[in-house]
Amino acid sequence: xxxxxxxxxxxxxxxxxxxxxxxxxxxxxxxxxxxxxxxxxxxxxxxxxxxxxxxxxxxxxxxxxxxxxxxxxxxxxxxxxxxxxxxxxxxxxxxxxxxxxxxxxxxxxxxxxxxxxxxxxxxxxxxxxxxxxxxxxxxxxxxxxxxxxxxxxxxxxxxxxxxxxxxxxxxxxxxxxxxxxxxxxxxxxxxxxxx
Amino acid sequence: xxxxxxxxxxxxxxxxxxxxxxxxxxxxxxxxxxxxxxxxxxxxxxxxxxxxxxxxxxxxxxxxxxxxxxxxxxxxxxxxxxxxxxxxxxxxxxxxxxxxxxxxxxxxxxxxxxxxxxxxxxxxxxxxxxxxxxxxxxxxxxxxxxxxxxxxxxxxxxxxxxxxxxxxxxxxxxxxxxxxxxxxxxxxxxxxxxx
Amino acid sequence: xxxxxxxxxxxxxxxxxxxxxxxxxxxxxxxxxxxxxxxxxxxxxxxxxxxxxxxxxxxxxxxxxxxxxxxxxxxxxxxxxxxxxxxxxxxxxxxxxxxxxxxxxxxxxxxxxxxxxxxxxxxxxxxxxxxxxxxxxxxxxxxxxxxxxxxxxxxxxxxxxxxxxxxxxxxxxxxxxxxxxxxxxxxxxxxxxxx
Amino acid sequence: xxxxxxxxxxxxxxxxxxxxxxxxxxxxxxxxxxxxxxxxxxxxxxxxxxxxxxxxxxxxxxxxxxxxxxxxxxxxxxxxxxxxxxxxxxxxxxxxxxxxxxxxxxxxxxxxxxxxxxxxxxxxxxxxxxxxxxxxxxxxxxxxxxxxxxxxxxxxxxxxxxxxxxxxxxxxxxxxxxxxxxxxxxxxxxxxxxx
DNA sequence: AATGAATGAGGTTTCATTCAT
DNA sequence: TATGAATGAAACCTCATTCAT
Numbered sequence: 001x002x003x004x005x006x007x008x009x010x011x012x013x014x015x016x017x018x019x020x021x022x023x024x025x026x027x028x029x030x031x032x033x034x035x036x037x038x039x040x041x042x043x044x045x046x047x048x049x050x051x052x053x054x055x056x057x058x059x060x061x062x063x064x065x066x067x068x069x070x071x072x073x074x075x076x077x078x079x080x081x082x083x084x085x086x087x088x089x090x091x092x093x094x095x096x097x098x099x100x101x102x103x104x105x106x107x108x109x110x111x112x113x114x115x116x117x118x119x120x121x122x123x124x125x126x127x128x129x130x131x132x133x134x135x136x137x138x139x140x141x142x143x144x145x146x147x148x149x150x151x152x153x154x155x156x157x158x159x160x161x162x163x164x165x166x167x168x169x170x171x172x173x174x175x176x177x178x179x180x181x182x183x184x185x186x187x188x189x190x191x192x193x194x195x
Numbered sequence: 196x197x198x199x200x201x202x203x204x205x206x207x208x209x210x211x212x213x214x215x216x217x218x219x220x221x222x223x224x225x226x227x228x229x230x231x232x233x234x235x236x237x238x239x240x241x242x243x244x245x246x247x248x249x250x251x252x253x254x255x256x257x258x259x260x261x262x263x264x265x266x267x268x269x270x271x272x273x274x275x276x277x278x279x280x281x282x283x284x285x286x287x288x289x290x291x292x293x294x295x296x297x298x299x300x301x302x303x304x305x306x307x308x309x310x311x312x313x314x315x316x317x318x319x320x321x322x323x324x325x326x327x328x329x330x331x332x333x334x335x336x337x338x339x340x341x342x343x344x345x346x347x348x349x350x351x352x353x354x355x356x357x358x359x360x361x362x363x364x365x366x367x368x369x370x371x372x373x374x375x376x377x378x379x380x381x382x383x384x385x386x387x388x389x390x
Numbered sequence: 391x392x393x394x395x396x397x398x399x400x401x402x403x404x405x406x407x408x409x410x411x412x413x414x415x416x417x418x419x420x421x422x423x424x425x426x427x428x429x430x431x432x433x434x435x436x437x438x439x440x441x442x443x444x445x446x447x448x449x450x451x452x453x454x455x456x457x458x459x460x461x462x463x464x465x466x467x468x469x470x471x472x473x474x475x476x477x478x479x480x481x482x483x484x485x486x487x488x489x490x491x492x493x494x495x496x497x498x499x500x501x502x503x504x505x506x507x508x509x510x511x512x513x514x515x516x517x518x519x520x521x522x523x524x525x526x527x528x529x530x531x532x533x534x535x536x537x538x539x540x541x542x543x544x545x546x547x548x549x550x551x552x553x554x555x556x557x558x559x560x561x562x563x564x565x566x567x568x569x570x571x572x573x574x575x576x577x578x579x580x581x582x583x584x585x
Numbered sequence: 586x587x588x589x590x591x592x593x594x595x596x597x598x599x600x601x602x603x604x605x606x607x608x609x610x611x612x613x614x615x616x617x618x619x620x621x622x623x624x625x626x627x628x629x630x631x632x633x634x635x636x637x638x639x640x641x642x643x644x645x646x647x648x649x650x651x652x653x654x655x656x657x658x659x660x661x662x663x664x665x666x667x668x669x670x671x672x673x674x675x676x677x678x679x680x681x682x683x684x685x686x687x688x689x690x691x692x693x694x695x696x697x698x699x700x701x702x703x704x705x706x707x708x709x710x711x712x713x714x715x716x717x718x719x720x721x722x723x724x725x726x727x728x729x730x731x732x733x734x735x736x737x738x739x740x741x742x743x744x745x746x747x748x749x750x751x752x753x754x755x756x757x758x759x760x761x762x763x764x765x766x767x768x769x770x771x772x773x774x775x776x777x778x779x780x
Numbered sequence: 781a782a783t784g785a786a787t788g789a790g791g792t793t794t795c796a797t798t799c800a801t
Numbered sequence: 802t803a804t805g806a807a808t809g810a811a812a813c814c815t816c817a818t819t820c821a822t
Contacts (some may be wrong), residue, residue: 008785008821031311034812045787050814115311116226147383153368153376160359161352161380168351181348185356188383203802230796240804242799251796398800398806421701424791435808440793505701506616543766546753547746551770554745563738571738575746578773593781620817630783632820641817 007043015052018042019062023108026063030107031115057121064112068127071101077135087140091186094136095162096179098129102166109170113163130159137190146190154189161185202238210247213237214257218303221258225302226310255312262307263322266296272330282335286381289331290357291374293324297361304365308358325354332385341385349384356380397433405442408432409452413498416453420497421505450507457502458517461491467525477530481576484526485552486569488519492556499560503553520549527580536580544579551575592628600637603627604647608693611648615692616700645702652697653712656686662720672725676771679721680747681764683714687751694755698748715744722775731775739774746770 009017021042025033035056039049053059075094078085102109112118125131134155140146165182169175204212216237220228230251234244248254270289273280297304307313320326329350335341360377364370399407411432415423425446429439443449465484468475492499502508515521524545530536555572559565594602606627610618620641624634638644660679663670687694697703710716719740725731750767754760 006786006820011785014785031314035814036812046789047787047815048785051785054814056813110314114309114314119226119305119309149379150372150376153363153372154379156363156368157356157359157376157380160355164352164355168348173348173351177345177348181345181352184344184349185352185380185384188386189380191383206802209802229794234805241797241806242804243802245797246802396799396807401806404806421704425793426791437794437808437810438806441806445792500704504699504704509616509695509699539769540762540766543753543758543762544769546758547749547766547770550745550749551742554742558738558741563741567735567738571735571742574734574739575742575770575774578776579770581773596781599781619815624784631785631818632783633781635818636781 011052014044014048015062018044018049018052019059019066022059023063026111027106027108031111057117060112060117061121063108064123065127067101067105067108067112068123068129071098071129072132074101075132077132077139080139083143083145085143085145087136087143087145088187088190090136091133091140091190092183094133095165095182095186098162099166099169099179099182102163103169109166130156133159133162140190145192147192149189158186158189206247209239209243210257213239213244213247214254214261217254218258218261221306222301222303226306228306252312252316255307256316258303259307259318260322262300262303263318263324266293266324267327269296270327272327272334275334278338278340280338280340282331282338282340283382283385285331285335286328286385287378289328290360290377290381293357294361294364294374294377297358298364304361325351328354328357335385340387342387344384353381353384401442404434404438405452408434408439408442409449409456412449413453416501417496417498421501447507447511450502451511453498454502454513455517457491457495457498458513458519461488461519462522464491465522467522467529470529473533473535475533475535477526477533477535478577478580480526481523481530481580482573484523485555485572485576488552489556489559489569489572492553493559499556520546523549523552530580535582537582539579548576548579596637599629599633600647603629603634603637604644604651607644608648608651611696612691612693616696618696642702642706645697646706648693649697649708650712652686652690652693653708653714656683656714657717659686660717662717662724665724668728668730670728670730672721672728672730673772673775675721676718676725676775677768679718680750680767680771683747684751684754684764684767687748688754694751715741718744718747725775730777732777734774743771743774 018038022033022038025037025041029037035046035049038059039046049059053062075097078090105112134151137146137149137151137155137158141148141151161182165178168178213233217228217233220232220236224232230241230244233254234241244254248257270292273285300307329346332341332344332346332350332353336343336346356377360373363373408428412423412428415427415431419427425436425439428449429436439449443452465487468480495502524541527536527539527541527545527548531538531541551572555568558568603623607618607623610622610626614622620631620634623644624631634644638647660682663675690697719736722731722734722736722740722743726733726736746767750763753763
């Protein structure tokens with residue numbers, strides 16, 4: 001079966017090949033992907049998989065880390081608490097980027113974020129995108145641009161709004177309408193108390 | 196042989212016994228419950244299970260339908276679009292009831308609403324509690340008590356807020372703070388435009 | 391593959407069929423028998439095996455219990471401590487029967503009594519054939535027919551002599567010579583102190 | 586890259602390092618030691634193992650040879666068949682040394698002498714410690730110190746007695762009692778026929 | 781001589797579902 | 802309608818051994 005000969009790769013490279021093979025398959029076929037499929041796609045043997053990932057869930061964790069890392073890298077927080085900065089705009093950018101990021105993930109998203117795996121291996125708080133949103137809210141508050149609400153609790157709920165928006169778009173809801181509803185909630189929630 | 200031990204029951208009764216046995220186990224033990232456990236708890240034989248439920252997922256669907264039905268039954272919409280009715284209050288009651296309902300479900304909730312099953316068998320739109328929230332928003336709007344936002348799109352997102360609030364409480368977040376954040380979002384989002 | 395249809399058997403019968411199939415294969419092929427082989431030989435499916443034996447070692451335990459049970463059944467201890475009974479003769483019968491029993495076991499014997507399994511799952515003291523030999527020695531002592539040695543410690547070592555004799559015969563040593571050597575040791579060891 | 590870390594050793598030295606690493610691990614952890622563990626302990630790479638030992642069993646053979654060699658070296662036979670020599674004493678020394686040697690081996694002993702390996706690769710007759718015991722018996726007979734029994738057959742069985750004594754001590758039996766029982770058997774068995 | 785990534789056959793085990801009774 | 806023994810497809814994982822470097 002194996003046509004080519006044994007490929008000896010740098011571990012980093014091989015690891016990445018496996019991850020990317022899995023991403024490809026999960027994106028296309030959703031949750032019914034098995035170790036066997038991944039190694040076939042990656043051109044590796046079954047044992048090689050377990051050399052890099054002690055268990056299937058560890059692969060999913062690696063994929064999740066990559067996704068979250070990419071999201072983090074793409075959205076650097078504005079440094080200070082500049083009162084003149086357009087804080088609502090920052091929030092909006094973050095939200096839209098998140099939605100579009102999720103949509104681009106295709107079948108990968110439910111597997112990583114809505115499956116039993118997500119229950120078994122919750123995202124470590126530090127890596128969770130909520131922390132980014134919460135930080136942004138906090139900064140905007142310091143700049144006087146947002147209402148004086150509880151950033152952690154509210155951040156979590158607003159992140160849920162973003163996530164649900166993404167799910168809605170993935171399921172075929174009208175993107176424009178979904179984004180509008182999301183923006184309305186974010187805007188109204190964060191708007192500072194009237195003087 | 197020992198036909199006598201076969202309990203011949205009214206099918207409805209037998210069906211309910213199985214459902215309730217499953218609810219008990221899932222509430223306590225979460226996702227690791229197997230058909231075998233359920234029938235043992237229900238005092239039935241394995242084959243009997245499949246007489247009532249073509250597949251495991253059908254049992255989960257039945258459980259979900261019961262839960263959603265109970266929620267619906269508990270929260271009858273106020274009939275007309277009475278302008279003098281306290282519409283924010285109605286929303287709040289719905290939300291808090293939902294949160295507490297989810298918390299009371301224990302391990303049942305993730306299995307029914309966050310597992311692979313939830314992906315495989317999405318809730319039919321008509322049964323979805325969102326529709327209830329959406330209807331409430333719509334009525335409140337007609338009464339002039341709410342802003343003129345898109346009820347379907349916004350209802351879905353606000354329902355996600357309620358759901359996330361519940362998850363937060365289940366995970367151990369401070370109930371008071373979580374509810375406060377939820378109320379803030381609901382209130383700010385729905386409040387009518389200032390004259 | 392499976393030609394005949396699903397065979398529904400009484401659990402006791404099915405269990406025995408599996409045990410006997412395993413005995414047949416182990417006797418013939420020694421230690422390289424796998425679950426897969428056993429179920430094929432027994433005309434059962436793989437899952438059926440695990441219905442009866444949680445693990446491979448449990449099958450071996452069952453086989454061992456059968457062997458030990460058969461040995462016990464075949465050799466009832468003489469009831470009292472009759473001084474006129476021919477005690478050396480009883481010992482001799484036990485020993486020869488044991489040797490011949492082991493030889494008849496063929497490839498079964500090393501697997502059950504000399505493999506890693508034997509280490510992982512030592513024979514419970516109560517079931518061990520040593521206890522039979524020890525009891526016999528004790529009775530003979532009471533009858534004044536044997537020397538006043540430590541029955542437990544000596545019994546264990548004399549049983550090892552019996553076992554080694556059996557191994558020797560299995561390996562092709564001359565049965566007559568091996569038995570003679572065994573008898574010499576047993577006789578000399580147990581003979582009462584000269585008056 | 587990093588050729589420098591390759592330790593180029595005298596083959597004999599390297600081979601011994603691997604053997605001793607394995608002995609250390611087997612002594613401590615018994616049968617669950619893997620090639621990987623051994624090479625880690627020896628500071629070598631996996632492939633290096635197979636440069637010195639075609640298969641795992643060959644390592645075990647090498648260990649066994651070392652053990653048997655050490656035993657042989659420690660117990661030189663008295664040269665002639667001196668009638669005045671204390672032959673029973675020689676036997677006793679051999680036996681006690683053997684027992685204590687086995688006890689000192691710890692987890693090494695079952696792996697080398699009671700595992701599947703012992704079946705797959707029986708000890709070559711020439712290297713077997715039985716031959717030493719047999720030779721001693723033979724010499725004692727020539728000196729008239731022992732009974733006129735079959736040295737080969739009896740030697741094998743008496744060696745089994747020694748071995749079982751060691752096992753008993755390893756398993757926690759009282760050393761004094763076990764040795765006493767062993768001595769009794771050896772003494773009675775070998776004692777010359779009364780004139 | 782040395783390395784260590786790669787292999788893949790093998791083994792154990794699980795459990796939803798089927799079906800003979 | 803009820804039973805529960807039987808099924809078998811997967812899934813998971815291990816580790817001795819190989820071989821490209």
